[in-house]
Amino acid sequence: MDWGAIFGNAVVELISPTTAAYALAALGLAIHFGYTGLLNFGQAGFMLLGAYGYAIPALKLGWPVWACVLTSIVASVIFALILGIPTLRLRADYLAIVTIAAAEVLRLVFTTNTFQDVTGSANGLSEYQAGLLQFNPFPPGRYGFGPWIFDNRVWFFLVIAWIVVALAAVFTWLIMRSPWGRVVKGIREDEDAVRALGKNVYSYKMQSLILGGLFGTFAGILFVLPRAVVPSYFQPSLTFFVYAILLLGGAATILGPIVGSIVFWVLLSFFSGFVARAVEAGWLPFMTQVQAGQLRFILVGIAIMLIVVFMPQGILGNKKELAFVK
Amino acid sequence: MSSEISPKAKPVKTTGLHVGDPVPGVKKVDPILVADGVKRTFGGLTAVDVEHVEIPRNAITALIGPNGAGKTTFFNLLTGFDKPDTGTWSFDGKPLAHVPAYRVARMGLIRTFQLTKSLALLSVMDNMKLGAKGQSGENLFRGLIPAIWRKQDTEIEAKALDLLGRFKLDAKKDDYAASLSGGQRKLLEMARALMSDPQLVMLDEPMAGVNPALTQSLLDHILNLKEEGMTVLFVEHDMHMVRHIADWVIVMAEGRVVAEGDPHSVMQDPAVIDAYLGAHHDADLGATDTEHVEAMKELIDDEQ
Numbered sequence A: 001m002d003w004g005a006i007f008g009n010a011v012v013e014l015i016s017p018t019t020a021a022y023a024l025a026a027l028g029l030a031i032h033f034g035y036t037g038l039l040n041f042g043q044a045g046f047m048l049l050g051a052y053g054y055a056i057p058a059l060k061l062g063w064p065v066w067a068c069v070l071t072s073i074v075a076s077v078i079f080a081l082i083l084g085i086p087t088l089r090l091r092a093d094y095l096a097i098v099t100i101a102a103a104e105v106l107r108l109v110f111t112t113n114t115f116q117d118v119t120g121s122a123n124g125l126s127e128y129q130a131g132l133l134q135f136n137p138f139p140p141g142r143y144g145f146g147p148w149i150f151d152n153r154v155w156f157f158l159v160i161a162w163i164v165v166a167l168a169a170v171f172t173w174l175i176m177r178s179p180w181g182r183v184v185k186g187i188r189e190d191e192d193a194v195r196a197l198g199k200n201v202y203s204y205k206m207q208s209l210i211l212g213g214l215f216g217t218f219a220g221i222l223f224v225l226p227r228a229v230v231p232s233y234f235q236p237s238l239t240f241f242v243y244a245i246l247l248l249g250g251a252a253t254i255l256g257p258i259v260g261s262i263v264f265w266v267l268l269s270f271f272s273g274f275v276a277r278a279v280e281a282g283w284l285p286f287m288t289q290v291q292a293g294q295l296r297f298i299l300v301g302i303a304i305m306l307i308v309v310f311m312p313q314g315i316l317g318n319k320k321e322l323a324f325v326k
Numbered sequence B: 001m002s003s004e005i006s007p008k009a010k011p012v013k014t015t016g017l018h019v020g021d022p023v024p025g026v027k028k029v030d031p032i033l034v035a036d037g038v039k040r041t042f043g044g045l046t047a048v049d050v051e052h053v054e055i056p057r058n059a060i061t062a063l064i065g066p067n068g069a070g071k072t073t074f075f076n077l078l079t080g081f082d083k084p085d086t087g088t089w090s091f092d093g094k095p096l097a098h099v100p101a102y103r104v105a106r107m108g109l110i111r112t113f114q115l116t117k118s119l120a121l122l123s124v125m126d127n128m129k130l131g132a133k134g135q136s137g138e139n140l141f142r143g144l145i146p147a148i149w150r151k152q153d154t155e156i157e158a159k160a161l162d163l164l165g166r167f168k169l170d171a172k173k174d175d176y177a178a179s180l181s182g183g184q185r186k187l188l189e190m191a192r193a194l195m196s197d198p199q200l201v202m203l204d205e206p207m208a209g210v211n212p213a214l215t216q217s218l219l220d221h222i223l224n225l226k227e228e229g230m231t232v233l234f235v236e237h238d239m240h241m242v243r244h245i246a247d248w249v250i251v252m253a254e255g256r257v258v259a260e261g262d263p264h265s266v267m268q269d270p271a272v273i274d275a276y277l278g279a280h281h282d283a284d285l286g287a288t289d290t291e292h293v294e295a296m297k298e299l300i301d302d303e304q
C-alpha cells in the first residue's frame, strides 16, 4: 500500500482551486442560511451561471476578462431577482422549492442540444481561459514544493481563487458585524419582529439572496477555470456538498466554510485514494474499482449524518448557541 | 428621561378626552388614530368589525374584551401585519390602509406581540439596538465602513443601556435573548419598542407573565411614557391594572366595539357585563368565562 501517494494526494486538496471554489460557494450559503435564514437549495444554479456567464462570452465573443465577469454578475443578479421576487414574501420553504427547481431547469437548458452552438450542450465548453491566461505572471513549467507540484496555469488559478476567497471572507466579516448584519440576523430569528421595528425585511432578504448568490457565481468561475465547463458539474448534489461543507465548518461563521471545505476535500481525497488502493491490494474482495469510486460518496453521506448528530454546530460554530436550538 | 422609578400611589388620569356621550365610536378631542369600517373575516367568522373608533392622543387607552374578541386581530390590521376585507384608518392624519408594516413602524406606531417575539440568538443588547431608527450602518454599502456608523452605534448603545437599566435587564445585556425568562422577554420586547421613540405604542398584553413586583414598575413605565408625550394603547385582561392606569377604555366583543368610556363608568356599563358574561347571564357559563366573571366581580366590588 502506497501510503505516501494517498497522503500526498490528500494534502494537495488543502490548497487546490476546487477547495477554494467550494469554500466560496459555502460562504455564500453562510450568508443565505447561516446569517439570514434563507434556504437556498439552488447554489449550483448560481455557480452554473458564473461558469457559463464567463465562458460563453470569452469563447464565442472574445470579450475581455472584466466583461466576462460582469456578464456572470448580471446573470446571477437577474437569477436572484427571479427567484426572490415571488418567494421572499412567502414562508422560507417556498424559496427552497423554487431554488432547487430553478437550478435544475438551468442545468437542463444548458444540457439540451437545442442551444448546442452556444452552450456546447453536454460536452460543454473548453479553452475559454486564453483571455485570463495572458495575465499569468507564473513562468511556464511544472514546479512547487512537497506534494504541491502544479503547472503554471494551475498556480495562477490557485492564487486567484484564494485571493477571491480571502476578499470575500473579509467582506462577509465586515458586513456581518455592521448594523446591516444585525438586521439580517434578526430576520433569521423572527422576521415579523424585525418588521415591527421598521425594517424593510423583503429588501434585506433580497440583498442577502443576491450577495450570497454572487459568491456562488464567483465560486462557479473559480471552480471551472482549471477545467472545461460541463453542465453535469452542476447537479443538485453539488449544492448538497456545499451544504455539507457549511454544516461541517459552522453555518453562521466566516472561517467555517473555508475550514469545512479544506477538511471535506482532504478527507474525500484520502478516502477515495485509500479505498481504491485497498481494492487494488485485494483487501476488499467483494468490491470492484467502479464500486470503490462510489463508496466515497456513501462515506460523505455517513459523515454528514455523523456531523449533524454529534457536532451540529460544526467545527467553528458556537456551542453556546446550541443550548437554545429547539 | 429620568431613570428613577418612583411608585406613584394614584396616577394622574387624563380626562376630557371625548366629545359628547361616551358611546361606542365617540369622537375624541384630539385623536391620534382613527379607524373607519375596518372589517376582517376568517372564512365565515367575523373577527373584527369596527365601525368607527378614535384613540385619544397623549393618553393611555386600554382595549379590553373577552378571549377571541378580536383585539389582537385589530392590532394586526392597524399595524399592517394583516389586511382587512374593507376599511380605512389613519394615524396622525396620514392614511394607513395598505401601508406595509415596516413603514407603519417608521411613522412612529410601534407594536409588541401577544406571543413575545424576542430574537433568540441575538444578544439582549443587539435586540435593543435593532429597535433604533434611521441607522446609517443598516445600508449594505455604508455598513462596510465602520467609520460611518461607529459613532451613531455608540449613541444607540448608551440609550439602550439606559432603557435596559430601567427595565432591570442591564445585567443580562450580553446574554442571548433566548436565555431570558418569559417575563423578561416581555420586558425586552417593550424596551426594544421604545428604542425608536415612537409616538404611539401598542402593547398586546404587556403584563402577561410578569411578576407582581415588576408589574408595578412596568405600570410606572407606561405612565412615564404618557408624561413624555407618547400615546399608549394596550390590551390587557387584568382589570386592576386597566383601572389603575388607563385614561380611557374601549371594550370589544365579537369583533365590535361595544362600549367606551373612562375606566370607572365603563365597568358598570351593562353592555360590558354582557360582553364578558354573555347576553344570558343565567345560562350555563363556559369554563373560559369563569375567569372573567371573577374579574368583573372584583371590579364591581372595588367600585363600591
Ligand SMILES: Nc1ncnc2c1ncn2[C@@H]1O[C@H](COP(=O)(O)OP(=O)(O)OP(=O)(O)O)[C@@H](O)[C@H]1O
Pocket: B042, B045, B046, B047, B065, B066, B067, B068, B069, B070, B071, B072, B073, B074, B114
Ligand atoms: N389567522 C386566523 N385564522 C382564523 N381565525 C383567526 C385567525 N386569527 C384570529 N382568528 C379568530 O379571530 C377571533 C379573534 O381573535 P383574536 O386573536 O383577535 O382575539 P383576542 O381578542 O386577541 O383574544 P385573546 O384575548 O385571547 O388574545 C378568534 O375567534 C380567532 O379564532
Ligand SMILES: [Mg+2]
Pocket: B071, B072, B073, B114, B204
Ligand atoms: Mg389577543
